[in-house]
Amino acid sequence: MKRHPEPRRIAVIGAASCTAHEAALAEAVGRALARQGAVLICGGRGGVMEAACRGAKAEGGFTVGILPGVDAREANPYVDLPLPTGMGEGRNVLVVRAAQAVIAIGGRYGTLSEIALALKLGRPVVGLETWHLEPAHGPPPPIHRVASPEEAVRLAVALAQRLP
Amino acid sequence: MKRHPEPRRIAVIGAASCTAHEAALAEAVGRALARQGAVLICGGRGGVMEAACRGAKAEGGFTVGILPGVDAREANPYVDLPLPTGMGEGRNVLVVRAAQAVIAIGGRYGTLSEIALALKLGRPVVGLETWHLEPAHGPPPPIHRVASPEEAVRLAVALAQRLP
Amino acid sequence: MKRHPEPRRIAVIGAASCTAHEAALAEAVGRALARQGAVLICGGRGGVMEAACRGAKAEGGFTVGILPGVDAREANPYVDLPLPTGMGEGRNVLVVRAAQAVIAIGGRYGTLSEIALALKLGRPVVGLETWHLEPAHGPPPPIHRVASPEEAVRLAVALAQRLP
Amino acid sequence: MKRHPEPRRIAVIGAASCTAHEAALAEAVGRALARQGAVLICGGRGGVMEAACRGAKAEGGFTVGILPGVDAREANPYVDLPLPTGMGEGRNVLVVRAAQAVIAIGGRYGTLSEIALALKLGRPVVGLETWHLEPAHGPPPPIHRVASPEEAVRLAVALAQRLP
Numbered sequence: 001m002k003r004h005p006e007p008r009r010i011a012v013i014g015a016a017s018c019t020a021h022e023a024a025l026a027e028a029v030g031r032a033l034a035r036q037g038a039v040l041i042c043g044g045r046g047g048v049m050e051a052a053c054r055g056a057k058a059e060g061g062f063t064v065g066i067l068p069g070v071d072a073r074e075a076n077p078y079v080d081l082p083l084p085t086g087m088g089e090g091r092n093v094l095v096v097r098a099a100q101a102v103i104a105i106g107g108r109y110g111t112l113s114e115i116a117l118a119l120k121l122g123r124p125v126v127g128l129e130t131w132h133l134e135p136a137h138g139p140p141p142p143i144h145r146v147a148s149p150e151e152a153v154r155l156a157v158a159l160a161q162r163l164p
Numbered sequence: 165m166k167r168h169p170e171p172r173r174i175a176v177i178g179a180a181s182c183t184a185h186e187a188a189l190a191e192a193v194g195r196a197l198a199r200q201g202a203v204l205i206c207g208g209r210g211g212v213m214e215a216a217c218r219g220a221k222a223e224g225g226f227t228v229g230i231l232p233g234v235d236a237r238e239a240n241p242y243v244d245l246p247l248p249t250g251m252g253e254g255r256n257v258l259v260v261r262a263a264q265a266v267i268a269i270g271g272r273y274g275t276l277s278e279i280a281l282a283l284k285l286g287r288p289v290v291g292l293e294t295w296h297l298e299p300a301h302g303p304p305p306p307i308h309r310v311a312s313p314e315e316a317v318r319l320a321v322a323l324a325q326r327l328p
Numbered sequence: 329m330k331r332h333p334e335p336r337r338i339a340v341i342g343a344a345s346c347t348a349h350e351a352a353l354a355e356a357v358g359r360a361l362a363r364q365g366a367v368l369i370c371g372g373r374g375g376v377m378e379a380a381c382r383g384a385k386a387e388g389g390f391t392v393g394i395l396p397g398v399d400a401r402e403a404n405p406y407v408d409l410p411l412p413t414g415m416g417e418g419r420n421v422l423v424v425r426a427a428q429a430v431i432a433i434g435g436r437y438g439t440l441s442e443i444a445l446a447l448k449l450g451r452p453v454v455g456l457e458t459w460h461l462e463p464a465h466g467p468p469p470p471i472h473r474v475a476s477p478e479e480a481v482r483l484a485v486a487l488a489q490r491l492p
Numbered sequence: 493m494k495r496h497p498e499p500r501r502i503a504v505i506g507a508a509s510c511t512a513h514e515a516a517l518a519e520a521v522g523r524a525l526a527r528q529g530a531v532l533i534c535g536g537r538g539g540v541m542e543a544a545c546r547g548a549k550a551e552g553g554f555t556v557g558i559l560p561g562v563d564a565r566e567a568n569p570y571v572d573l574p575l576p577t578g579m580g581e582g583r584n585v586l587v588v589r590a591a592q593a594v595i596a597i598g599g600r601y602g603t604l605s606e607i608a609l610a611l612k613l614g615r616p617v618v619g620l621e622t623w624h625l626e627p628a629h630g631p632p633p634p635i636h637r638v639a640s641p642e643e644a645v646r647l648a649v650a651l652a653q654r655l656p
Contacts, residue, residue, distance in 0.1 A: 006244070006246075009236075070261065080170070081203065081228065081245070084261050086257070094247070098247045098248065100236075
């Protein structure tokens with residue numbers, strides 16, 4: 001039985017409240033992901049997540065919201081598949097595991113936890129104006145810093161294809 | 165911003181190894197769900213889950229596999245969106261929370277845990293040749309027992325529409 | 329390095345609201361567990377859980393409450409170690425995994441989910457006036473039904489010792 | 493019913509493989525926690541976690557290991573209460589939620605995720621030679637950087653007492 005070809009699954013992570021500039025970046029990332037035929041995975045809430053989903057839907061993409069709460073209605077209006085988890089911030093690891101690569105835009109502590117989990121779990125991390133991280137010893141983590149949403153998506157999709 | 169209409173999300177639960185009869189029931193449930201435009205949520209593995217997904221894909225439906233392990237390749241070949249959770253049996257509660265109603269077909273202990281969680285979390289449970297449950301006191305749980313896959317789907321979709 | 333001997337970890341599961349008779353059973357189970365030197369694992373809330381913890385503390389035992397919410401103060405007053413999980417009913421699987429055997433007293437849907445998960449994960453289940461379960465095919469699950477709290481504890485501790 | 497006084501619950505987080513210097517810091521932290529009567533919460537594995545537990549046991553403390561796997565035997569030999577979760581890295585959020593304050597020693601990506609989750613969930617973070625973090629905008633996170641294990645414990649216990 002041949003498995004039908006699967007679209008790439010790319011997570012977009014960022015804060016539930018963000019600047020207009022970050023929202024514009026996220027929307028452009030969402031648009032570019034949809035044009036690539038990738039499924040957009042996110043935490044399903046507002047801010048960067050909502051802007052990314054809005055962009056994806058504008059280009060006919062498909063969006064998944066892995067929600068912290070128990071009610072699907074907490075998803076932003078551009079989420080096609082809301083998945084309430086009831087796990088609070090415990091859902092962050094599920095966002096990362098569901099994805100084959102992660103695009104981080106700005107972000108605060110929740111986003112930082114997702115970047116860290118992605119690094120731990122071997123998901124490539126592409127960063128747009130996001131956290132700078134330095135361990136006490138050794139090299140900084142391999143975050144692929146890019147300058148534009150289009151470059152973020154191109155790189156994330158390329159890196160994702162190397163993962164199962 | 166008007167929310168675009170969402171398809172119903174119905175979970176099909178049952179064992180990863182099942183009889184040919186249960187597989188036939190599950191495949192027919194999958195077909196009927198797809199014809200109703202419902203999204204099929206399941207645990208993503210073999211047996212009842214695979215048969216239901218195969219049925220749904222035969223009718224052009226959409227299938228989600230919420231997997232126990234960390235590798236998307238453990239999904240059966242008819243899963244459109246594999247979501248590895250890395251939570252083992254802890255993912256059962258996620259299958260239930262993701263759904264607006266649950267159809268149980270046969271099943272062993274994992275399925276029993278999902279039936280119980282669905283009852284606890286207020287998801288309607290429709291049963292096809294599944295567990296019989298009696299508490300020490302009080303009435304048996306409100307499992308809607310049906311005689312055919314088509315009736316199972318009709319009832320699950322109708323009951324799901326009463327939930328957010 | 330020799331590992332210091334560990335006490336048995338036994339879960340007591342049952343509803344957060346229960347009859348006076350169930351509470352009396354649970355309290356006697358808690359007392360007997362403490363006299364055996366076992367650690368009592370539970371969901372940390374009221375009803376059967378609280379009565380079991382109260383019994384354990386009356387005999388100088390140690391009690392762990394794996395809580396559904398995010399606030400340690402939701403533990404009953406007899407919990408020594410409250411562990412808020414923020415996972416809601418998703419914490420049920422953690423109660424079961426933490427234990428080497430499970431004693432079910434009465435119980436409703438949450439308890440039923442824990443019995444099912446224990447059966448799935450290979451934890452021996454000892455039952456006191458609890459659910460009766462029958463699969464569609466095959467033998468009923470191996471729930472060890474006992475007639476007294478003392479017998480429940482004796483059996484649970486004996487069966488637990490066969491597990492890592 | 494008066495609640496019996498509860499000991500503080502302090503998490504020690506750090507990598508499963510660490511330098512001798514980090515192990516020495518962790519062991520001293522464990523010793524100081526035990527002398528304060530605090531319960532040591534950790535991920536239950538080797539490296540920093542094992543050294544901290546060894547220190548705590550040397551002073552008669554109590555140690556809890558919230559394990560990623562399904563087998564209690566994966567705990568280091570100084571864990572009093574092993575809690576297998578079967579959630580992999582998903583257990584990191586449980587380590588943080590279980591604690592009233594967090595002491596980070598060195599650490600790699602798993603530790604970084606726990607620091608981030610602690611910041612998100614309002615657990616005070618005390619750092620010993622650990623990550624340096626800078627968001628794209630705004631002030632760095634409120635990690636309390638200290639110079640000695642004793643200072644780390646003193647501060648963590650003091651900050652923990654402000655939490656439920």
